[in-house]
Amino acid sequence: MWNKRLIILVTTFFLCFWILFFVTEAKANEPNWPTGKEYSYNCVKTLSCNVIIDDLTVQPKLFIGKSTFNGSNKPINIAYKGNHEPTNMSGIWGADWTAEEYRLWKCHTGSSDRCSKLEWNDYFDSMIYAPGVGDPRSEKRLGSKAIELGYPVDGGERVSSYRHSFDISNLLQNDNLDSLKQGLIEGAEGNWLKELQADPFLLVHSGGEDYQAYSNSLNWFYLTIIPLLEAHIVLQRNQMYTQDEYELVHSWLEKRVWVLEQGPMDGLLPKNQNWQLIHEAGNHETVKKKVAYLLWGIADMNNTYFTAGLNGFEDFYSTMRRDGTFKGEHKQGNGDNYGLSSGNEVGQAMVVMSIILHNQGVDVRKKYPKIEKFVQWASKNYLDVSNTGFSGGNSDMRFVSQDPKPKNTIGWMFLWDNVFGTSYTKNFNVDDNTKAMTTFGIVSPEDIIIN
Numbered sequence: 001m002w003n004k005r006l007i008i009l010v011t012t013f014f015l016c017f018w019i020l021f022f023v024t025e026a027k028a029n030e031p032n033w034p035t036g037k038e039y040s041y042n043c044v045k046t047l048s049c050n051v052i053i054d055d056l057t058v059q060p061k062l063f064i065g066k067s068t069f070n071g072s073n074k075p076i077n078i079a080y081k082g083n084h085e086p087t088n089m090s091g092i093w094g095a096d097w098t099a100e101e102y103r104l105w106k107c108h109t110g111s112s113d114r115c116s117k118l119e120w121n122d123y124f125d126s127m128i129y130a131p132g133v134g135d136p137r138s139e140k141r142l143g144s145k146a147i148e149l150g151y152p153v154d155g156g157e158r159v160s161s162y163r164h165s166f167d168i169s170n171l172l173q174n175d176n177l178d179s180l181k182q183g184l185i186e187g188a189e190g191n192w193l194k195e196l197q198a199d200p201f202l203l204v205h206s207g208g209e210d211y212q213a214y215s216n217s218l219n220w221f222y223l224t225i226i227p228l229l230e231a232h233i234v235l236q237r238n239q240m241y242t243q244d245e246y247e248l249v250h251s252w253l254e255k256r257v258w259v260l261e262q263g264p265m266d267g268l269l270p271k272n273q274n275w276q277l278i279h280e281a282g283n284h285e286t287v288k289k290k291v292a293y294l295l296w297g298i299a300d301m302n303n304t305y306f307t308a309g310l311n312g313f314e315d316f317y318s319t320m321r322r323d324g325t326f327k328g329e330h331k332q333g334n335g336d337n338y339g340l341s342s343g344n345e346v347g348q349a350m351v352v353m354s355i356i357l358h359n360q361g362v363d364v365r366k367k368y369p370k371i372e373k374f375v376q377w378a379s380k381n382y383l384d385v386s387n388t389g390f391s392g393g394n395s396d397m398r399f400v401s402q403d404p405k406p407k408n409t410i411g412w413m414f415l416w417d418n419v420f421g422t423s424y425t426k427n428f429n430v431d432d433n434t435k436a437m438t439t440f441g442i443v444s445p446e447d448i449i450i451n
Contacts, residue, residue, distance in 0.1 A: 031061040033263035037275045040202065040211035044141070049198035049213070050127075053259050054191065060261040062293070062304065064312040065279035065286065067319050069327060073278035075264035078315060079308040086298045086306045087360050091233040092352060092440055093448075094359040094419075099175040100447045115170035118183025125192040128224075128259075129158050130199050130216035140201040141209070159220050162406055162439060168227040169438040172234060173447070180231055181240045187228075188252035196221070196259050198267075211275070213267025215285065218260060222288040223407055223439040225256055229295040230441035236299065250300070257296045257305070260289060282319040283328040284342040284394075287349040290316070291440075294356050313353045316346070317368055324374030330390045339392025340385060344399050344408060347374050351412040352440050355419055365420065375416050379424035382410065402431040411437035415445035 043049035064079040088095060164183075171180040187193075197217045203210045232253055235241060241249065264277045265286065280286070290312030297306025319327045329343035354364045354371045365372055381388050382400055399408045414425050414435050436443050 031263065033267065033277060035269060035276050037271070040269050040275055043198050043211065043213070044200060044202055047200055051196040051198070051214075051259055053194055053196060053255050056255050056258045059304070060258055062261055062308045063263050064290070064308045064315065065264055067281035067315050067328065069281050073273065073280065075277055075279040078311045081311050082307060083303055084307045084310045085303050086301055089233055089237040089298060090359040091230050091295050091298050091356055092442065093172065093230065093234055094450065095237060096450060098449045099173045100449055115167055116176070117179050118164055118167045118171065118187070120187055120190050120192045124158055124163055126194050128193055128196045128217050128221045130197045130214070131159055131220065141204055163224040165223050165227045165406070165438045168231050169441050169443045172231060172441050173443045177235060177238055177240050181235050181245070184228070184231060184235070184249045185245055188248045191252065193224070193256055208271040210268060210270045213269065214262040215266035215268050218262065218266050219285070221260070222292060225260065226288065226292055226295065226439060227441040228253060229257070229292065229299050233295065233299050254300070257292065260292055281328045282316040282326065282346070283338065284345040287316060287346050291349050291353055294353060298360070309353070313350070313357070316350060317370065320370040320374065322370065322373065324370050324372070324377045330388070331392060332389055334391060334393065336393030339394030340388070340390055341396055341399055341408060342392070342394035343390070344378070344410070347378060348408065348412040351375065351416055355415065358419065375413060375424050378410070379413060379427070383427060400430065400434060402433065404434050406436065407439045409434050409436055411435045411442065411445050415442065418445055418448060418450060
């Protein structure tokens with residue numbers, strides 16, 4: 001009897017010891033992401049929290065959050081779950097794809113001539129700006145230094161232009177790889193995209209106030225870094241670089257990927273969570289990070305980034321219902337932060353990641369069947385959204401109009417049809433702008449030839 005009790009006690013002791021050891025070890029290895037009210041107010045007051053990208057010296061500890069719907073916003077890092085390797089130098093544009101001439105979509109200056117080359121300048125390319133004050137739905141509290149410098153500043157054309165996504169997409173699709181390579185070399189030689197702006201304000205709303213840290217600036221930077229990474233992959237696959245050119249461009253892009261990692265929700269600190277880091281279940285605010293990490297995993301043949309991106313994709317996949325809708329976006333009610341429009345943005349990124357994985361040799365239709373369920377659901381319900389029962393503040397359906405936001409279109413549906421030989425777009429007679437996917441390096445998914 002006593003021997004049995006002793007064994008139980010000793011076993012329990014050692015079990016508790018090892019649990020404590022691993023928890024302590026995990027805590028010790030967590031990045032020192034800043035938190036707290038003092039930090040938040042100081043960033044706004046002094047404007048001292050911008051990240052100088054060249055000061056980054058090592059690959060950061062990555063964070064990919066696990067989605068939970070249990071009412072807890074506690075960040076759970078799944079970035080390092082398993083080990084997945086990229087198999088070939090192929091991202092969104094597959095290895096057997098070729099371009100076909102097509103009608104140019106607008107470039108960010110409104111001139112088609114601008115699409116013939118990739119240029120950099122101080123106005124667009126020194127700071128990675130965060131949209132600032134000016135949202136009529138909320139008050140934004142500025143610090144004294146921001147007021148002194150003439151804020152509010154929202155980046156203006158620097159943000160709305162999507163920087164170089166139009167140019168890169170046009171160069172890729174016109175197979176103008178020489179000009180594309182020269183553009184990336186000049187970007188690296190000029191060391192452009194030098195500084196990541198931290199929000200110069202506190203967002204004040206009915207639930208309190210938040211410091212959004214880098215979530216604004218990074219949200220817009222993904223629209224630049226993703227096509228840049230796709231371009232880098234295509235240039236590598238086509239052996240366009242000399243060794244010196246490759247090393248120059250690769251080391252420049254590497255630090256621009258490193259700056260993407262600013263912790264859970266890109267450093268968002270809400271007052272109602274005691275100014276501590278939180279994580280929200282899969283939504284439009286966190287999905288593009290996964291795309292960028294998959295692409296850098298391929299461009300750098302980097303298992304760590306590829307694993308993190310794949311884990312993020314599979315985590316978002318776990319939030320999908322059987323019909324392909326997303327629990328975090330497709331809801332009933334009037335929440336400002338979800339809706340059909342933001343749901344399309346998530347679905348678009350999920351389809352893009354599926355295409356990337358397909359090009360890496362994964363049978364996505366078999367392994368991830370709910371992705372095609374989403375395509376089916378959207379192809380039916382976008383024609384009559386009144387039957388969905390879903391609403392939310394992001395439900396204006398602009399993404400199927402003649403004037404969509406470039407970052408949110410239904411081009412992904414035409415891309416899926418092209419890659420897999422399906423016909424989900426047969427009932428969609430939409431404008432060319434509505435089909436474009438320039439923030440992923442594609443202007444016209446219909447006009448890509450798949451050999």
